[in-house]
Amino acid sequence: xxxxxxxxxxxxxxxxxxxxxxxxxxxxxxxxxxxxxxxxxxxxxxxxxxxxxxxxxxxxxxxxxxxxxxxxxxxxxxxxxxxxxxxxxxxxxxxxxxxxxxxxxxxxxxxxxxxxxxxxxxxxxxxxxxxxxxxxxxxxxxxxxxxxxxxxxxxxxxxxxxxxxxxxxxxxxxxxxxxxxxxxxxxxxxxxxxxxxxxxxxxxxxxxxxxxxxxxxxxxxxxxxxxxxxxxxxxxxxxxxxxxxxxxxxxxxxxxxxxxxxxxxxxxxxxxxxxxxxxxxxxxxxxxxxxxxxxxxxxxxxxxxxxxxxxxxxxxxxxxxxxxxxxxxxxxxxxxxxxxxxxxxxxxxxxxxxxxxxxxxxxxxxxxxxxxxxxxxxxxxxxxxxxxxxxxxxxxxxxxxxxxxxxxxxxxxxxxxxxxxxxxxxxxxxxxxxxxxxxxxxxxxxxxxxxxxxxxxxxxxxxxxxxxxxxxxxxxxxxxxxxxxxxxxxxxxxxxxxxxxxxxxxxxxxxxxxxxxxxxxxxxxxxxxxxxxxxxxxxxxxxxxxxxxxxxxxxxxxxxxxxxxxxxxxxxxxxxxxxxxxxxxxxxxxxxxxxxxxxxxxxxxxxxxxxxxxxxxxxxxxxxxxxxxxxxxxxxxxxxxxxxxxxxxxxxxxxxxxxxxxxxxxxxxxxxxxxxxxxxxxxxxxxx
DNA sequence: GCACTGACCGTTTTT
DNA sequence: CGGTCAGTGC
Numbered sequence: 252x253x254x255x256x257x258x259x260x261x262x263x264x265x266x267x268x269x270x271x272x273x274x275x276x277x278x279x280x281x282x283x284x285x286x287x288x289x290x291x292x293x294x295x296x297x298x299x300x301x302x303x304x305x306x307x308x309x310x311x312x313x314x315x316x317x318x319x320x321x322x323x324x325x326x327x328x329x330x331x332x333x334x335x336x337x338x339x340x341x342x343x344x345x346x347x348x349x350x351x352x353x354x355x356x357x358x359x360x361x362x363x364x365x366x367x368x369x370x371x372x373x374x375x376x377x378x379x380x381x382x383x384x385x386x387x388x389x390x391x392x393x394x395x396x397x398x399x400x401x402x403x404x405x406x407x408x409x410x411x412x413x414x415x416x417x418x419x420x421x422x423x424x425x426x427x428x429x430x431x432x433x434x435x436x437x438x439x440x441x442x443x444x445x446x447x448x449x450x451x452x453x454x455x456x457x458x459x460x461x462x463x464x465x466x467x468x469x470x471x472x473x474x475x476x477x478x479x480x481x482x483x484x485x486x487x488x489x490x491x492x493x494x495x496x497x498x499x500x501x502x503x504x505x506x507x508x509x510x511x512x513x514x515x516x517x518x519x520x521x522x523x524x525x526x527x528x529x530x531x532x533x534x535x536x537x538x539x540x541x542x543x544x545x546x547x548x549x550x551x552x553x554x555x556x557x558x559x560x561x562x563x564x565x566x567x568x569x570x571x572x573x574x575x576x577x578x579x580x581x582x583x584x585x586x587x588x589x590x591x592x593x594x595x596x597x598x599x600x601x602x603x604x605x606x607x608x609x610x611x612x613x614x615x616x617x618x619x620x621x622x623x624x625x626x627x628x629x630x631x632x633x634x635x636x637x638x639x640x641x642x643x644x645x646x647x648x649x650x651x652x653x654x655x656x657x658x659x660x661x662x663x664x665x666x667x668x669x670x671x672x673x674x675x676x677x678x679x680x681x682x683x684x685x686x687x688x689x690x691x692x693x694x695x696x697x698x699x700x701x702x703x704x705x706x707x708x709x710x711x712x713x714x715x716x717x718x719x720x721x722x723x724x725x726x727x728x729x730x731x732x733x734x735x736x737x738x739x740x741x742x743x744x745x746x747x748x749x750x751x752x753x754x755x756x757x758x759x760x761x762x763x764x765x766x767x768x769x770x771x772x773x774x775x776x777x778x779x780x781x782x783x784x785x786x787x788x789x790x791x792x793x794x795x796x797x798x799x800x801x802x803x804x805x806x807x808x809x810x811x812x813x814x815x816x817x818x819x820x821x822x823x824x825x826x827x828x829x830x831x832x833x834x835x836x837x838x839x840x841x842x843x844x845x846x847x848x849x850x851x852x853x854x855x856x857x858x859x860x861x862x863x864x865x866x867x868x869x870x871x872x873x874x875x876x877x878x879x880x881x882x883x884x885x886x887x888x889x890x891x892x893x894x895x896x897x898x899x900x901x902x903x904x905x906x907x908x909x910x911x912x913x914x915x916x917x918x919x920x921x922x923x924x925x926x927x928x929x930x931x932x933x934x935x936x937x938x939x
Numbered sequence: 940g941c942a943c944t945g946a947c948c949g950t951t952t953t954t
Numbered sequence: 955c956g957g958t959c960a961g962t963g964c
């Protein structure tokens with residue numbers, strides 16, 4: 252095997268023992284190296300199930316699994332464990348969480364669950380809604396958690412009134428989670444870390460499950476992940492991390508580039524391999540990419556070398572407004588698609604924020620071109636899906652009242668706010684879960700007749716379906732459950748438009764499919780297991796996403812979700828100050844801009860053959876059109892900005908001939924004028 | 940208990 | 955502009 256690997260790649264594949272840092276630039280065959288390395292480990296006699304490979308997304312995990320399967324052939328029965336940090340932590344916690352005083356059977360709260368809990372907490376400490384809303388609270392808590400700040404410490408660092416309030420609520424929130432036997436997304440990492448720090452025996456037990464640990468996208472590890480990696484690898488020291496500091500784009504989630512920058516310091520005996528030969532993009536595209544990223548100060552100075560010389564020069568297009576931008580881009584794609592050389596899925600439209608794709612969707616629909624919008628509102632965020640999932644969660648653990656409260660009167664069964672209030676008060680008084688109170692005849696007797704019957708109905712529903720979900724296939728149980736609560740009538744009641752109803756029923760059908768897919772794939776399928784997968788955006792969800800990506804359609808997605816992908820044609824739209832770089836990053840000064848630049852770099856390096864950057868001269872915001880300023884990155888990547896860090900690189904001398912010639916070719920294009928140097932750009936920055 | 944209406948406001952990016 | 959939410963009327 253290992254055909255066609257260049258020397259540094261071979262070195263990365265063959266260095267099997269000890270710490271190894273692979274600094275792999277964009278498009279340098281990183282994934283390939285990782286999979287080959289794992290295959291090599293297995294061939295050299297390491298048992299596959301003693302290898303743990305951690306990827307950034309579930310999708311990457313599945314893909315890696317498949318590639319390794321291809322490399323090793325069918326005969327290899329045992330598979331290496333590939334999962335994301337979060338999924339791996341779930342596995343650890345499912346085995347060990349009782350050490351932290353949580354019930355063994357805990358549930359994972361998604362965003363909606365968190366919101367309900369937050370709302371409850373705020374009501375409890377009687378915070379008026381306009382002072383601190385559930386969303387604000389979660390925003391604060393999220394911020395603290397990504398920085399590993401515990402409730403007790405949050406109070407100390409809080410400065411504003413709002414923060415103090417939030418810190419107080421944070422303590423309650425965390426207590427609430429524990430009481431309900433629930434963990435939120437951040438807890439998966441935080442609790443695992445806590446487990447490893449406080450219980451060394453547990454740490455050793457978990458670390459001993461594997462002899463080799465590989466971490467992909469290491470530049471995006473945050474503090475907890477960093478320490479979890481250490482905890483797992485410190486005994487065997489067979490740690491291989493792969494990443495590119497220039498593609499670190501998750502700083503806002505607590506990721507620190509420093510982790511990858513100081514790897515050799517943490518593991519002094521480590522081997523370092525640099526991969527700089529880019530096989531993805533043409534030389535023209537890489538020139539632009541290299542020139543741009545050279546503006547960042549804190550980085551391993553490396554330069555992508557093109558394996559594919561020449562190519563078409565990247566274009567910059569300017570449009571009068573965002574509608575025209577969408578029209579222009581779509582017209583361009585439509586034109587190219589009329590040629591036989593290209594397929595819809597050769598094209599990607601990349602943008603910074605989730606409000607941007609709307610205009611493009613309308614245009615694409617009008618042009619009758621197939622497209623997929625990746626991300627955005629998740630399938631699992633749809634009301635009907637959330638409702639049905641709430642039923643399943645309640646059946647799985649009735650004592651966790653968040654789900655119970657969601658569907659307690661959905662569809663309406665005469666158990667309205669008043670009755671629920673009575674029940675909740677009673678539950679609080681007794682210090683028991685709401686669920687228990689629903690079954691207490693003396694309590695229920697106070698309620699109106701319909702409410703009484705509703706309580707009975709809920710109790711018997713859960714009793715019945717707890718049994719039915721133990722039988723296979725679970726899909727049958729799910730359908731029976733929908734029948735029983737007559738959810739279809741609820742949809743008819745709520746939505747007059749038949750299309751709407753149909754779409755919503757279809758969503759439920761899709762959920763059933765996901766459940767079915769889970770059942771066939773999982774070793775021992777359980778309702779709880781399915782719900783875990785759903786919470787983690789697990790494989791069943793990814794199948795859908797994957798299918799979408801394979802659907803031969805134009806792909807619309809954010810720059811963040813584009814990480815790791817490649818397309819022959821890339822359109823980066825909305826290249827304006829305030830959007831890329833985003834105004835929130837502009838406002839904080841310093842390193843935030845560097846991350847925006849990396850984001851831009853990620854976008855540019857997705858392109859294999861053609862790259863088109865575009866901007867709108869005015870853009871509507873909240874109904875009003877406003878003038879825009881070209882993104883400073885445009886000046887930087889065409890070489891019209893002073894580079895303070897240019898130093899040894901060749902970024903400076905080349906004039907932006909690329910865009911010049913292009914200007915003549917496309918009259919609509921006006922590259923940012925020289926008179927407005929990038930250094931002047933921030934002058935219009937809004938300070939509020 | 941539920942639907943409708945108008946005031947309000949403006950979450951960057953996601954596992 | 956468009957989504958959310960509290961308040962109002964049935």
